[in-house]
Amino acid sequence: MPRDVCYLNAASYSPLPLRTLEAGRAAVLRKGTPWTFDAAFANRQHERARAAAARLVNADACDIALIPSVGYGVATAAKGLPIERGSRVLVLEDDHSSPVLEWHARAEAQAFAVETIRRPGDGDWTSAVLACIERSGAPPVSLASISSVHWSDGGLIDAEQVGAALRQRGASFLIDATQGAGVVPTDVRRLDPDFVIFPTYKWLLGPYGRAFLYIARRHQGGIPLEQTAYGRRDVRAENAVYFTDTRYLADARRFDMGERDHFISMEMASIGMEMMAEWGTAQVAQRLSMLTTRIAAGFREVGVSVPEPRMRAPHILSLSFKDGMPAGLVEGLATEGIYVAARLRHLRISPHVYNDEEDADRLVAALAGRLRR
Structure with missing residues (x-):
């Protein structure tokens, strides 16, 4: 710089770091000569990126799905997450659109209310969220879909306290970690959230259009947003029978996006995440x-x-x-x-x-x- x-x-x-820029240039040339890489090349890229993302949140690679955006991850979660009729979904005032608008789009048809937690005058977002969860006489909470760091003002939310309050009420927790992953500690083994989503183009020093979705194992039996061959156990063009076994994969890999073979940007995303993890x-x-x-x-x-x-x-x-x-x-x-x-x-x-x-x-x-x- x-x-x-x-x-x-x-x-x-x-x-982008210099290493990432050089990897991107090399990848563009590689895409121009696709006969130069072997059949297993794409999968190696996928698993490298999956492992790098998992390391940032202390997850296993099998709990991470490859996705293009935070909004895609929220839509994936919403497709399989039951929201009780008459209950509340909590969002933050002026939070980014990604963890908010999906629930507004579903509220009327699914008969739940989206409740907006107002910006606290003293800046204490954690206390404001906890007060909303615990408010006496309010309808039950089914889900909090919130950013761990507020995108507009940097307000920090204590995910551990919020997660504990939600678990006491049997509610789910979706964390948009866009502004936190790599800088604010996010340990899914300790926090036990239902979903954590983050892209690479901000704090993870990566390209646009690459994002990752942590899915707790209790939700990994759901139906993916897209239906892909590689989300199934054995649907391969190399087989004598194409649709050999159409059962879903058993882990979060079933939720990978369509057209995931991003030969150019997948490696770039891996490099940035690996650098951040190495620094700590x-x-x-x-x-x-x-x-x-x-x-x-x-x-x-x-x-x-x-x-x-x-x-x-x-x-x-x-x-x-x-x-x-x-x-x-x-x-x-x-x-x-x-x-x-x-x-x-x-x-x-x-x-x-x-x-x-x-x-x-x-x-x-x-x-x-x-x-x-």
Whole structure:
């Protein structure tokens, strides 16, 4: 990355590591000469990516499905997840569309209510979620479909507390880990969620269009969103009989997307996830927390509000302004080579492992200068 580029917008898209770029170039050439790879090549790519995704959430590879997007994963979960009539499905106010809209689309036909947990004034999303789950006299909760880190403001939700409260009521838990996987610890063996979904194009330093779905084993007997040959036990063109055994595979592989042979981007996704796993969630979180803390400290004297550290994820900082965010602020910073994002009236800052203290100080100086002017 050029030294004059101060890119603090990983929560939108991350750039690709050099190793990943080189793998992508080589893969494009490989696709141009498909006679050069053997019949087992695609499966090796699939299983490498599946294992890398499983490592990030402490799952077994057989519990991971290859999918194209978070929305696809939510739709897969919704197809097989029974929602009791008259019950509630909980979502977060202003959460990303992916874990929300599927339930709105199903609510009327399936006779359940989608309840939106309002943004807490004190920034404590965990307490707000728990209060909604535990509210006396409310209809039963069937499901909470929420992000572990709120995409717009970096609000952190304690998945362990929320999961425990849901289990006490026999409710299911779907976690959109888009803004958390690789940075915020997500251990499915300890949390026991029903579904965890995450893509690679943000914090996992990977390409767009690759995502992964963890499915708890109690749900692996469901019907996939798509019907594929490789989701069945023995439907192969190489066989003398094509439809030899049409029973589904016994694990999460039955839920793999159609056209999963992404020769170009599957390896790229694996590389980014493997790099993040090798560095370690704790080390990455510590580094990024240092940067966001440094940035937050720099804004104490310029009239900008920053959420308390205990309320926010270590890697996303959301700034609010007393009189609203000044017009043209994001665009103005971009003219100085500083890249951040406007999200729902806030300025979202999201550094990653390629950022350093110089980037943090440069942002503070530039933003403070613009606000004073």
